[in-house]
Amino acid sequence: MSYTDEVITLAHGGGGRLYHQLVEEVFLPIFDNAYLRQLNDSALCPSLGTALAMTTDSYVVQPRFFPGGDIGRLAVCGTVNDLTMSGAKPAYLSVGMILEAGLPIAELRRICESMAAAAKEAGVSLVTGDTKVVEKGKGDGIYINTAGIGLFPEGKKACPQKIQAGDSILVSGTIGDHGLCILAARERLEFDPPLRSDAAPLHDLAAAVQKAVPDIHAMRDPTRGGVASVANEWCGNGLSIEIAEEALPLSASVSAVAGILGLDPLYVANEGKFMLAVSESDTEAALRALRSHPLGENAAVIGRVVEDGRGLAYVRTPYGSQRLLDLPYAEQLPRIC
Amino acid sequence: MFKSNAALWAEYRDKSRIKLLCQQIAEEYSGPMRIMEVCGTHTMSIYHYGIRSLLPEGLQLISGPGCPVCVTDEKTVSAALALAKIPNIIFTTYGDMLRVPAGNTSLQRLRDEGADIRILLSPLDALELAEQHPERQIVFFAVGFETTAPLTAATLCRAKEKALQNFSVLCAHKTMPQALRSLLPGSAVDALLCPGHVAAVTGEAFFSFVPQDLKRSAAIAGFEPVDILEAVLAVVRMHAQGGAGLLNCYPRAVRPEGNPLAMKMMEQVFVPCDAVWRGLGEIADSGLAIGAAYREFDAAERFKAEIAAADCYRDNPACRCGFVLRGECTPEECPLFGNACTPDHPCGACMVSGEGACAAAYKYRRI
Structure with a gap:
């Protein structure tokens, strides 16, 4: 196994072979759903037939793993909960990741698996994503942004x-x-x-x-x-x-x-x-x-x-x-x- | 590993015990009385549990100079800032030192600007850092009274055993007796609540100078509402009887002999020195300096030139922290309190620490 198979390098963010390998071997199989598999610049999702709620939040927690969860679980739950609290039913999430060179790919995989599990619990799909890599020392391993779209049914709104x-x-x-x-x-x-x-x-x-x-x-x-x-x-x-x-x-x-x-x-x-x-x-x-x-x-x-x-x-x-x-x-x- | 046991706390927050103690205090209270809580942790507990509002009118609790963050003088803070700015230094200290203002900066501000400043819960963690980063200098900024000084002493002993070349301590430890001796004569304070955690280290007799020499009653107190009220009742009772005594109201933590091992370690490492207290000025023999046997670990020696070249920041001249620390002015009487000086923008040290009299008075301002 080569170095680039074990840890994130700047090349993983370059859009070349390593980037595609990351998408094919980590993100796609773990987040798997029909919208993501389109692999378009935007995910095309069916109409929800109601007003929409939309929210975004970024996650920078240290340590990345802790009893009861990790940064991935937080990134899904936090955005799902923001939608829920506004009275919406969460449906689709986007995932933006900023990775620091040197992050073990096994760790990234664990975080993604935890995101997928939390998404399943919450009944949402991770439909689109983006990855950037920053030099070692310029990030904290991983930062995650998730944005979410939810159905906003007519009715009494808590405020x-x-x-x-x-x-x-x-x-x-x-x-x-x-x-x-x-x-x-x-x-x-x-x-x-x-x-x-x-x-x-x-x-x-x-x-x-x-x-x-x-x-x-x-x-x-x-x-x-x-x-x-x-x-x-x-x-x-x-x-x-x-x-x-x-x-x-x-x-x-x-x-x-x-x-x-x-x-x-x-x-x-x-x-x-x-x-x-x-x-x-x-x-x-x-x-x-x-x-x-x-x-x-x-x-x-x-x-x-x-x-x-x-x-x-x-x-x-x-x-x-x-x-x-x-x-x-x-x-x-x-x-x- | 810390064992959590909520039952341990429950007994000392018990509603009926609190009510009964308040009733007893009201019954035995014999006229206007000013009780100074020496320690910042007491100040915080008193506000947190709303204890003032439970006491008879005229029975005043006033905050004393026992917040280690608040009494660290500008010159020492300036030295800390100068060291923290040096790129090769990993500067370590306790959490609440971070926000202490000096001029228009603070350790927190320097940390935001990129200085490598780390919060530790124990100075022993600094030794680990020193071993992990042999190419860098690790400085621990040591503040506090007899509660934290033994830990610094233990850390220095271990640093010497390990012959660490890249670890040093900027020592601003202080001890309580000389400050109280300088503060109390002539003050309108009638009695003291003495800090139970200090006594747990020093032993009961450490505070016997209060009744003997300063002719004030004193009670060694714990930090839960029942503990504090029991100590208030003890000094109210002694006051009513007209004598001055010392009572240990925290026997579950304070043994008469204290913690001899911790005391021995402090004696081994430190020597008494004159120290400047913010707001109180220089008080003879009220500080702890690193003794000759451990001088190689003294950051004030190792970085003498850098500290001498440092700017000395000055407090806002309108700040009345000094008067507050002496119990001569309440936080609310300071013109800056709640206006120019708030926890978001502290002008003086008493607004910074969670234990500072001004921060406590602001956080729990009367409603």
């Missing part, structure tokens, strides 16, 4: 403007798992029980709750910036978001690790959870629908919308004090002691 006083705030499961897992993997910290990323496509769970509660007031996945960030987006106009600290679903590991590193799980990223605002009367139905799905078994009502004229996001502690849940600033850095 934060529909949030009302008295609404319940729910979260579909434990929080903080992804961000702390990445931090621990990056710092090579081991915990027992281990931290695991929650990266997962949310289309099915969201569909289940949408079916049970047609009038969802707002829906959002708390990725970067965590639950705190979404709570800050949802408050305003005299409506405050009150989060009940004791109601937050936390895994034992997240609770302990956040304590050790001095981080607040409310600010930590999730990749397989979403938050909902529903009317008080829809709360039980929404919670039941979430909990009857495997991805939602730890779902909980974590707060409510309060009309107090302040328009803040805050946390109420079980012993009666309150604290502001400010917008997160900069990156969360582990504390000194």
Whole structure:
């Protein structure tokens, strides 16, 4: 086996023999679907017969592999979830990869296989793609961009403007798992029980709750910036978001690790959870629908919308004090002691 | 491997225990009292759990000089920046030093501009870097009190065993007693909450100078709400009785003798030195310098010329961090607080660290 069979080289991005070999031996067999096999500059896909939702996101995570997922799984789930949260049903994804010379092809293959598996879970096709190679030292192994198109059926659309006083705030499961897992993997910290990323496509769970509660007031996945960030987006106009600290679903590991590193799980990223605002009367139905799905078994009502004229996001502690849940600033850095 | 055990925490965040302690404090509280929490981790916990709002009016908790990031002076930060800029150096430090401003720059800014600056959770990781990169110089910027100093000492011992040629430490460690001795006489502070993690290393008796020499009550406290309230209750009780004493309210972590191995290692590696504290000025014998036996690993010696040539950055003159660190001014009383100075654009060190009094006051500003 030659060097060029083992690692990505600049020649793989050159459009020549090695590029075609990469397409034929890695991308096509792994992502396999009829649209991709056309091998045109654009994939021609059948009309979906509805309005379309379109989104794009780029993924630069380090380390590339972590417990519960890898950059490939994230790149599919993240874009699928962006479509899902806007109320669309994900259908087609494009994949753009920027590879750093020196990346082992076996690693690229693993990442692609993980993307294909996540796409299958999410019921989407990876219909078109592009690859560029940058010199060694100018990238972080691999960067992935995915863009997605989804069906946007007519009907009631969730948007934060529909949030009302008295609404319940729910979260579909434990929080903080992804961000702390990445931090621990990056710092090579081991915990027992281990931290695991929650990266997962949310289309099915969201569909289940949408079916049970047609009038969802707002829906959002708390990725970067965590639950705190979404709570800050949802408050305003005299409506405050009150989060009940004791109601937050936390895994034992997240609770302990956040304590050790001095981080607040409310600010930590999730990749397989979403938050909902529903009317008080829809709360039980929404919670039941979430909990009857495997991805939602730890779902909980974590707060409510309060009309107090302040328009803040805050946390109420079980012993009666309150604290502001400010917008997160900069990156969360582990504390000194 | 860290074992996660949520039950360990639950007991010290227990709602009914917290309520009971607040009730007891209210009953035994006998009039206006100012309690200084020396340590930044306490400051953060107090804000995080909203503890001030649970205490009787007149019982004030004020933040002291115990945030190691905040008290690192401009000259030392300037030296760090000068070293971090040198292309052959991999500059390593703890996460919250990154955003400390100096002039219009910071380690974070230098890192964005391409300097090789890495966040470590333990200085021992810097030794690994030194072995992986024999062609480069690895500098660890060491800050902190008796909590982090033993780790630096252990790292230096191991560096010497391994005879590493390309590892050095820029040492800005400080110790608490001399700062408190300089700060407390004449101040309106009635009692202290002493940092439990410092005492876990030094032992209980380390803080006995507070009642004996400074005539203030002190309680060694842990960091969960129950821990902090138990310590508040202890000093309120001592205050009401009119005496000054020291009580260990964190016995599950603090043994009377502390951690003799860690203390021995510090004594072996460090010697006391005069140190400049941001906001407090120079305090005799309040710092730790690398002793003669380990001087070959002292970055201040190895890079003497580069540090001497460095620009010294100055704080914004309107910044009142110094007064805040002395407990003479609340963060909100500083004219820059929340205006020119926010966590996104910190002017002074107290706004930078997650444990800084200003950052905590801003993040959890009153609602």
